[in-house]
Amino acid sequence: MTRSFTLVDVLLVLALLSDASWAAKGNSCCKQTNSGEIRPHSVSITEFGAVGDGSTLNTKAFQNAIFYLNSFADKGGAKLFVPAGQWLTGSFDLISHLTLWLDKDAVILGSTNSNDWPVVDPLPSYGRGRELPGGRHRSLIYGRNLTDVIITGNNGIIDGQGDIWWNWFWNGSLNYTRPHLVELMNSTGVVISNLTFLNSPFWTIHPVYCSFYEVGGELRLFFWMNSQVTVQNVRILAPHDSPNTDGIDPDSSDNVCIEDCYISTGDDLIAIKSGWDEYGTTYGRPSTNITIRRLIGETQSAGIAIGSEMSGGVSQVYAESLQFFNSRTGISIKTSPGRGGYVRDIYISNVTLANVDIAIRFIGHYGEHPDKFYDPNDLPSIGRITIKDVIGENIKFAGLLEGIKGDDFLNICLSNITLHVTSDSPWNCSYIQGYSDLVYPKTCEPLKEIVSPEQYSECYNLSRHLWSSSNQNRGAWLRSW
Numbered sequence: 519m520t521r522s523f524t525l526v527d528v529l530l531v532l533a534l535l536s537d538a539s540w541a542a543k544g545n546s547c548c549k550q551t552n553s554g555e556i557r558p559h560s561v562s563i564t565e566f567g568a569v570g571d572g573s574t575l576n577t578k579a580f581q582n583a584i585f586y587l588n589s590f591a592d593k594g595g596a597k598l599f600v601p602a603g604q605w606l607t608g609s610f611d612l613i614s615h616l617t618l619w620l621d622k623d624a625v626i627l628g629s630t631n632s633n634d635w636p637v638v639d640p641l642p643s644y645g646r647g648r649e650l651p652g653g654r655h656r657s658l659i660y661g662r663n664l665t666d667v668i669i670t671g672n673n674g675i676i677d678g679q680g681d682i683w684w685n686w687f688w689n690g691s692l693n694y695t696r697p698h699l700v701e702l703m704n705s706t707g708v709v710i711s712n713l714t715f716l717n718s719p720f721w722t723i724h725p726v727y728c729s730f731y732e733v734g735g736e737l738r739l740f741f742w743m744n745s746q747v748t749v750q751n752v753r754i755l756a757p758h759d760s761p762n763t764d765g766i767d768p769d770s771s772d773n774v775c776i777e778d779c780y781i782s783t784g785d786d787l788i789a790i791k792s793g794w795d796e797y798g799t800t801y802g803r804p805s806t807n808i809t810i811r812r813l814i815g816e817t818q819s820a821g822i823a824i825g826s827e828m829s830g831g832v833s834q835v836y837a838e839s840l841q842f843f844n845s846r847t848g849i850s851i852k853t854s855p856g857r858g859g860y861v862r863d864i865y866i867s868n869v870t871l872a873n874v875d876i877a878i879r880f881i882g883h884y885g886e887h888p889d890k891f892y893d894p895n896d897l898p899s900i901g902r903i904t905i906k907d908v909i910g911e912n913i914k915f916a917g918l919l920e921g922i923k924g925d926d927f928l929n930i931c932l933s934n935i936t937l938h939v940t941s942d943s944p945w946n947c948s949y950i951q952g953y954s955d956l957v958y959p960k961t962c963e964p965l966k967e968i969v970s971p972e973q974y975s976e977c978y979n980l981s982r983h984l985w986s987s988s989n990q991n992r993g994a995w996l997r998s999w
């Protein structure tokens with residue numbers, strides 16, 4: 519790690535400079551490192567004394583099995599098989615080169631005793647637990663500093679039994695921030711697929727600090743064109759009134775790919791984050807190159823949200839083929855003075871909405887600060903956001919787009935949006951600037967201008983050929999091109 523300039527870095531730079539970018543590759547499936555890999559060694563959790571009766575606590579069995587399997591890490595890795603049954607457990611740790619495989623009718627149940635969820639340090643980019651000062655309960659399934667981890671199976675279930683945690687939250691008896699169902703920290707080559715996740719105590723799947731830039735040496739060569747984290751073909755379910763049960767929250771992570779998921783929860787289906795106020799800006803770890811496709815779901819919050827914790831920055835988010843119904847909001851960007859950071863280069867297309875209150879929402883004053891030490895003058899920089907090809911039925915508001923005074927959200931580009939709205943004032947925009955074309959109902963004043971050829975570069979990934987052909991100036995410009 520002492521060499522500052524490696525062959526791999528050269529290759530990386532060449533790749534970034536060449537046409538072989540994500541867009542040009544144009545494939546519509548996540549690139550994976552190892553999805554189908556057969557592990558040469560396999561054990562069943564029953565060999566370690568686990569009892570699948572739904573009431574025997576199996577934390578020790580999971581820990582012992584994984585400890586044993588560690589000896590195969592350098593021999594191609596190993597598989598921990600969880601057969602049909604109800605496997606109650608507290609939090610346990612994964613290792614590298616492991617496949618956790620849940621068979622059909624296998625259910626891993628989270629313990630309802632908070633002591634089975636040990637308390638760990640807060641994330642440095644948050645400075646404290648998200649809900650309460652101090653530490654936080656560790657997730658049911660946890661991994662740190664890992665490579666090549668697969669959590670999959672034949673549609674088995676991981677059930678957090680979160681209702682007890684929601685009650686503790688509601689009646690004020692939590693001592694620490696609630697745990698996630700699955701958290702992978704500082705890990706790469708993670709695949710989560712073919713499972714159902716139920717009733718998380720808090721956010722459901724939380725990849726955090728899963729960053730290419732943390733990976734060194736040959737591993738970097740191995741992973742350089744692949745996802746740090748792939749989530750495919752999962753269902754995530756929690757009641758619509760359950761508190762903060764976000765679906766998938768990529769946090770200070772890059773090269774994340776999420777596809778073919780159905781999510782129905784009490785909070786944002788996918789929320790892209792990168793740390794909180796002064797802790798997030800100091801830690802300075804962005805979320806970037808996040809791909810989301812073929813997501814279906816419903817929520818009393820947003821389908822796709824960015825923020826509100828975005829202090830390390832969020833960029834290069836590509837989301838397409840999204841269907842949200844019976845929801846509060848379709849697409850949402852949430853921030854606040856004091857967050858700092860940025861949200862830029864966001865491309866969202868092919869969105870179908872039905873029975874959604876607000877199709878697009880920007881919130882510039884979300885509030886919620888970790889402590890009183892944040893700098894209210896540290897304003898976020900929000901811009902280059904393209905949203906196109908959206909249709910919606912039974913929508914209340916097309917766009918409630920609220921920027922920050924003295925800190926306009928710039929280059930907001932809306933194209934080909936048709937919404938059947940019920941409100942008389944479908945748009946309400948303040949402190950935003952940008953362009954629109956083929957938007958119905960007619961958009962708000964700050965976005966009225968149709969982008970001119972010289973301005974195309976201001977709109978992120980907006981091909982001029984897809985911009986309205988109804989525009990005369992543009993037509994003239996195209997003929998002269």
Ligand SMILES: *[C@@H]1O[C@H](CO)[C@@H](O)[C@H](O)[C@H]1NC(C)=O
Binds near residue numbers: 554668709711712751
């Ligand atoms: C998930 O299921 C799909 C379809 O059955 C299969 O192609 C894929 O290999 C499975 N993934 C894993 C990691 O087993």
Ligand SMILES: *[C@@H]1O[C@H](CO)[C@@H](O)[C@H](O)[C@H]1NC(C)=O
Binds near residue numbers: 663727
């Ligand atoms: C991540 O893992 C790498 C290598 O294992 C280590 O050098 C780095 O300090 C870790 N970072 C965090 C945040 O855990």
Ligand SMILES: *[C@@H]1O[C@H](CO)[C@@H](O)[C@H](O)[C@H]1NC(C)=O
Binds near residue numbers: 662
């Ligand atoms: C992960 O890496 C960090 C930084 O090197 C280290 O402090 C921490 O103990 C490691 N954690 C685990 C579980 O390996």
Ligand SMILES: *[C@@H]1O[C@H](CO)[C@@H](O)[C@H](O)[C@H]1NC(C)=O
Binds near residue numbers: 682685686689691
């Ligand atoms: C809070 O909820 C928990 C879980 O339902 C319950 O055990 C506890 O008695 C409640 N505490 C109070 C103070 O209402």
Ligand SMILES: *[C@@H]1O[C@H](CO)[C@@H](O)[C@H](O)[C@H]1NC(C)=O
Binds near residue numbers: 632691693
């Ligand atoms: C919080 O701490 C109190 C006192 O130690 C304990 O009785 C209670 O069970 C704890 N609550 C939770 C949710 O762990």
Ligand SMILES: *[C@@H]1O[C@H](CO)[C@@H](O)[C@H](O)[C@H]1NC(C)=O
Binds near residue numbers: 773
């Ligand atoms: C973006 O992430 C994908 C994996 O999701 C990866 O295949 C691709 O190479 C990354 N693109 C860049 C430019 O890093």
Ligand SMILES: *[C@@H]1O[C@H](CO)[C@@H](O)[C@H](O)[C@H]1NC(C)=O
Binds near residue numbers: 836838867980981984
């Ligand atoms: C970028 O725009 C092009 C042309 O509109 C489109 O084909 C491509 O899919 C977009 N990229 C992503 C990742 O959506």
Ligand SMILES: *[C@@H]1O[C@H](CO)[C@@H](O)[C@H](O)[C@H]1NC(C)=O
Binds near residue numbers: 838840868870
């Ligand atoms: C748009 O999304 C729908 C699913 O909502 C999908 O069936 C269709 O193929 C997508 N179209 C394109 C051009 O990707």
Ligand SMILES: *[C@@H]1O[C@H](CO)[C@@H](O)[C@H](O)[C@H]1NC(C)=O
Binds near residue numbers: 869906907
């Ligand atoms: C506008 O968006 C709709 C819905 O996604 C799509 O079917 C249609 O082809 C788009 N029209 C243009 C001109 O791109």
Ligand SMILES: *[C@@H]1O[C@H](CO)[C@@H](O)[C@H](O)[C@H]1NC(C)=O
Binds near residue numbers: 943947948
């Ligand atoms: C528009 O939004 C602003 C805040 O951003 C609010 O004060 C105002 O009442 C809204 N107007 C309408 C007509 O909803």
